[in-house]
Amino acid sequence: MSLNLRQIEVFRAVMTTGSISGAARRLIVSQPAVSRLLSYTESRIGFLLFERVKGRLYPTPEAKKLFREVEQVYLAVQKVNLLAHELAERSQGTVHIVSSQSIGQMLIPQAIARFRHLHPQVKCLFENLNYAHLLESLVSQRADLGVVILPINHPNLHVTPLCSGQLVCICPYNHPLARQSTLSLADLSPFPLISYDRETPFGTMVARMYEAAELPMRIDIQVGSPQNACALVQTGAGVALVDEFSVRSWPQSQLVVRSVANTCTVVANLAHSRFEPLSGPAQAFAGCLRSLMHEQGFAVTL
Numbered sequence: 001m002s003l004n005l006r007q008i009e010v011f012r013a014v015m016t017t018g019s020i021s022g023a024a025r026r027l028i029v030s031q032p033a034v035s036r037l038l039s040y041t042e043s044r045i046g047f048l049l050f051e052r053v054k055g056r057l058y059p060t061p062e063a064k065k066l067f068r069e070v071e072q073v074y075l076a077v078q079k080v081n082l083l084a085h086e087l088a089e090r091s092q093g094t095v096h097i098v099s100s101q102s103i104g105q106m107l108i109p110q111a112i113a114r115f116r117h118l119h120p121q122v123k124c125l126f127e128n129l130n131y132a133h134l135l136e137s138l139v140s141q142r143a144d145l146g147v148v149i150l151p152i153n154h155p156n157l158h159v160t161p162l163c164s165g166q167l168v169c170i171c172p173y174n175h176p177l178a179r180q181s182t183l184s185l186a187d188l189s190p191f192p193l194i195s196y197d198r199e200t201p202f203g204t205m206v207a208r209m210y211e212a213a214e215l216p217m218r219i220d221i222q223v224g225s226p227q228n229a230c231a232l233v234q235t236g237a238g239v240a241l242v243d244e245f246s247v248r249s250w251p252q253s254q255l256v257v258r259s260v261a262n263t264c265t266v267v268a269n270l271a272h273s274r275f276e277p278l279s280g281p282a283q284a285f286a287g288c289l290r291s292l293m294h295e296q297g298f299a300v301t302l
Contacts, residue, residue, distance in 0.1 A: 007041045008070055010034055011049065015059060015067050083142060095281040096125040098137050099147040102226050103268055104128040106249035107296075108147060111289040118288070122281045138271055144282040145272040147289070149245055150201045152271055162268045162290065163298040165244030167205060169258045170229070172236045178256040185213045185260065192220040192238030194229045202226060205264045206241050212262065230255065248296065268293075 003011070013023035014034070024031045042049050049063040059067070095115075099108045105128070112124050129137065131150055137143040139156050146152075152159055169188065171177045177187060195217070196203035202225075210217035220238055223229050226246035233240050234254045243266040247257050270286055272278055278286070294300045 003041065003045070007037065008073065010037050011041065011063075012067070012070050012074060014038060014050070014057065015063065015070075019057060083140070093121055093281060094123040094125060095145075095279065095285050096127075096143045097145060097147070097285065098127045098129050098134050098143040100131065100134060100149055101128050102149050102243055102246040102249075103147050105227060105246065107245060107292065108289070111285065111292050114292060115285045115288040119281065119284060122284075124285075138273065141273050141276060144279060145270060145286065147268060147270055149243060149266050149268045152269055156274050157271050158274045160270045162270045162286075163293040163300045164265050164267045165298055167209070167241045167260065167264045167266060168244055168247060169239060169260050170233045170242055170247060170255045171239045171258070172233060173253075173256055175239070175256060177239060177258060180258065182259050182261060184262075185210060185215050188239055188241075189215065193218060194221045194223060194232050194238045194240040195219045196224070196229075197222060200224075202243075205266075209241070209260075209262065209264060244298070268298075 010023060010027065013026045014020065017023050017026055020031050020034050020038070024034045027034065038049065047062050048060050049066070050057040050059055097108065097112070104126075108126065112126060116122070116124060125143075127137070127143075131148070134143075134146050134148060135152065135154065138146045139154060147162065149165075169177065169183050171191075175191075177183060177191070180187065195206050196219075198204060198207050207217060221232060223232065223240075226240075226242035227249070229240035229242050230246055230250050232238065234250070241260065241263075245266070245268065247255065270289075272282070290300055
């Protein structure tokens with residue numbers, strides 16, 4: 001026999017509350033109604049879900065296995081309800097933006113502030129996400145658009161280059177490197193290097209720069225992101241190569257930024273679902289972001 005949604009709901013309520021009375025309170029029904037439906041369910045599926053011992057319920061091994069699958073169903077229903085809520089909000093004038101941390105720390109909030117000044121009636125939802133969650137939000141169409149500085153390639157997404165920046169060197173004030181306007185990688189060698197796992201996108205870019213310069217690369221402090229690197233440089237722990245987008249989120253008084261010869265270009269991309277055109281508010285936000293990038297000196301792709 002197949003379980004219907006009401007039987008699943010009652011079974012889950014008993015499992016999570018541990019009692020008939022707790023399930024009844026959660027479902028706002030009487031205790032006899034919960035007991036009757038539970039007994040009916042057991043009689044139809046052909047095995048016990050709970051052992052009754054001295055007035056208490058103990059789930060059987062079969063019930064525990066069934067509960068694991070029920071939880072998956074429950075989570076899926078929650079995702080459907082969340083998506084329905086977000087789609088309803090979007091139709092009423094909402095734009096949902098997701099971004100990677102580097103560009104989302106300061107530049108996206110600045111663009112949102114500009115956009116809201118021009119479109120105060122539109123609600124904005126904004127999330128800084130790691131790469132995997134950002135990709136999932138865009139593919140599932142939970143988010144209207146994403147801004148990411150890492151390469152993004154998915155058949156269900158339309159990706160447009162937004163603007164580009166460079167990898168630059170950052171060091172503390174009063175540091176010997178601060179006296180030079182442009183640096184080479186050899187200039188960094190005498191100082192502790194803060195960098196990234198070579199298997200990550202940023203780590204790969206930095207490693208390739210050292211390989212091209214035919215210089216050994218010794219990482220003294222390994223970090224997970226350019227934002228982590230900025231924080232450590234600010235404390236005087238060493239020097240680092242970071243993207244220009246990350247640097248913009250730090251006050252100019254806290255870090256010295258210097259260009260590096262033969263550096264890498266980092267591209268910020270605008271991504272959205274290939275199967276649904278951008279809404280009017282989303283297009284307007286993208287326009288605000290492009291204008292802001294242009295004003296801040298980034299090479300904007302129109």
